[in-house]
Amino acid sequence: MASVLEIADLHKSFGGIAAVNGVSFTVEEGEIVGIIGPNGSGKSTLFNCVLGQLQPTSGEVRIDGRVTTGMRPCDLNALGVSRTFQLLQVFPELTVRDNLIAAGQEHCGTMFSRLFGPRDAGLGPVADRMIEFFRLSHVAGERAGRLSYGQQKLLDAAMAFMGGPRLVLLDEPAGGVNLTMLGDLRERLRAINRERRSTFVVIEHNMDFVMSLCTRVLVLAEGRIIAQGSPDAVRNDPKVIEAYLGP
Amino acid sequence: MASAGLVRGTLAAVTVVVLAAGPEFLRPSQLYLVSLWAVTAIAAMGLNLTLGYAGQISMAQGAFVGIGAYTVALLMQAGLGFFPAFLAAGVLCFAVGWLLGYPALRVQHHYLAFVTLAFTTLVYLLLRNEQWLTNGVYGISGIQRPTALGFAFGTAARFYYFCLGIMALFLGAMWWMIRSPWGRAFMVLRENPVRALSLGVDTRRYTLLAFAIGSAVGGFAGGLFAPLVQFLEPNSFSLGYSLSLLLMVIVGGAGYLFGPLVGAAVAILLPDFLRFTEGYYLLLYAAAVMVLMAFCPQGLIGLSERWQANRRARLAAGGER
Ligand SMILES: Nc1ncnc2c1ncn2[C@@H]1O[C@H](COP(=O)(O)OP(=O)(O)OP(=O)(O)O)[C@@H](O)[C@H]1O
Numbered sequence A: 001m002a003s004v005l006e007i008a009d010l011h012k013s014f015g016g017i018a019a020v021n022g023v024s025f026t027v028e029e030g031e032i033v034g035i036i037g038p039n040g041s042g043k044s045t046l047f048n049c050v051l052g053q054l055q056p057t058s059g060e061v062r063i064d065g066r067v068t069t070g071m072r073p074c075d076l077n078a079l080g081v082s083r084t085f086q087l088l089q090v091f092p093e094l095t096v097r098d099n100l101i102a103a104g105q106e107h108c109g110t111m112f113s114r115l116f117g118p119r120d121a122g123l124g125p126v127a128d129r130m131i132e133f134f135r136l137s138h139v140a141g142e143r144a145g146r147l148s149y150g151q152q153k154l155l156d157a158a159m160a161f162m163g164g165p166r167l168v169l170l171d172e173p174a175g176g177v178n179l180t181m182l183g184d185l186r187e188r189l190r191a192i193n194r195e196r197r198s199t200f201v202v203i204e205h206n207m208d209f210v211m212s213l214c215t216r217v218l219v220l221a222e223g224r225i226i227a228q229g230s231p232d233a234v235r236n237d238p239k240v241i242e243a244y245l246g247p
Numbered sequence B: 001m002a003s004a005g006l007v008r009g010t011l012a013a014v015t016v017v018v019l020a021a022g023p024e025f026l027r028p029s030q031l032y033l034v035s036l037w038a039v040t041a042i043a044a045m046g047l048n049l050t051l052g053y054a055g056q057i058s059m060a061q062g063a064f065v066g067i068g069a070y071t072v073a074l075l076m077q078a079g080l081g082f083f084p085a086f087l088a089a090g091v092l093c094f095a096v097g098w099l100l101g102y103p104a105l106r107v108q109h110h111y112l113a114f115v116t117l118a119f120t121t122l123v124y125l126l127l128r129n130e131q132w133l134t135n136g137v138y139g140i141s142g143i144q145r146p147t148a149l150g151f152a153f154g155t156a157a158r159f160y161y162f163c164l165g166i167m168a169l170f171l172g173a174m175w176w177m178i179r180s181p182w183g184r185a186f187m188v189l190r191e192n193p194v195r196a197l198s199l200g201v202d203t204r205r206y207t208l209l210a211f212a213i214g215s216a217v218g219g220f221a222g223g224l225f226a227p228l229v230q231f232l233e234p235n236s237f238s239l240g241y242s243l244s245l246l247l248m249v250i251v252g253g254a255g256y257l258f259g260p261l262v263g264a265a266v267a268i269l270l271p272d273f274l275r276f277t278e279g280y281y282l283l284l285y286a287a288a289v290m291v292l293m294a295f296c297p298q299g300l301i302g303l304s305e306r307w308q309a310n311r312r313a314r315l316a317a318g319g320e321r
């Protein structure tokens, strides 16, 4: 069977700067892969190229063996690929519950049923379970823009799961989330991974979070993968220490 | 304590009763004015979808009212009944609106404003210069009022009910759509198109739909405008008209279901009540709009919501008092 995600020799340059400079790796079903690397090493750009927000300069992306380079984000999402962004991206004027329904509704029914069918596209119970799962029950009817930063961050992550994705790419999910909530978030991600066999790729600067969550870690520096392996192996790799601390 | 829902329900009921009894106490000129309010409110509702809910600025709504009005007038002149002509006006404006949506896929905000502004000018010039079709500046007169199932809506009072009925129909349809997943898709398009796209919302399709449906509603309003005024000329649909519709949506409260009704009332009904101010009405209106926009960009409905929220907060803080 094909890997869930295959990236082959991906390049992306902005003007003269090569933000992603020949990255190749594969992710198998059920894995939780971490991506770490200094600021500006090309992690977010890599995600943007995989998920259609940016066109790679060259290289290929395959999802379940199917070439998806250049596809629109909404079509990729229909294939079961979902993501979060580094900066918070919720719909501030909508309620928490509507944020979640909006995040999944395009996966339910047809254009016709979405106009004439049920108001919640049949997603009400799923949204309510997600709200409970991410401990947002007390703010479910609140407009998302009025939540605390940490709560919005949890909502942001929860939204990525509404469509029942097979592959989820999370860009710094732990940024700005307090320690208790961080533990919660890790447990939620693990549970979703276990129960649904969802595959994750997680960019994160919080080392404890990455090392305790991921089964495998890739290290990016200046647009290239400089090391990969189990969390322990990566932590002690001199190349990694050098990339972070400088020569 | 009277809840906000009760206040709103009472207000709505009173409005409905007053409107229903209108012909009992309104002069014919006032009946005409209220009918014009209903027609204009429909046009503003269409723009409210495009601008208020889907977040796509358009300075072309007046042009669509013009296209709809001329379509109905010309088709009725050619012998078609009102209702098929009315339908044709909506369908034509849906198609043209869909096409006008394409620039919105490339540009946003003031650039999009200019594209739609140019379109309005183009439509105005076509109406004025293509004499063979539109009779140019001489306009089209003698437009008949509709007859439905042998019932003629010829008199001011009957046509008044006709306009209000159609407005209620459009208000209901808009309410339905806004609460459906389509409505949610339009709103996320406004709130954050990049995230929406990554969640599977085909932002391209919904942008085009927002333009097409908003324009079609404008076209229907035009289809009603023609038999109301019974005389069309290009000047009614110049850029100024599109701008005033835009102002109505914003003053009433963009992105609120009842915003366009309030905005159109302020622009159309209020001048009649404030006639004693004579030439100063426009001055007062302009000044009031400036103050409103500076302090409450959410418009009049937004302002009333803010008051209610403040009152709730005060009540919560003050306990039993
Ligand atoms: N749209 C863009 N236009 C021009 N340059 C860009 C663009 N996006 C990213 N870059 C550049 O590409 C490089 C990689 O940026 P990227 O955001 O991928 O880094 P990152 O690894 O995610 O960093 P961080 O940890 O700070 O989020 C940086 O030098 C950045 O300035």
Ligand SMILES: [Mg+2]
Pocket: A043, A044, A045, A086
């Ligand atoms: Mg980044």
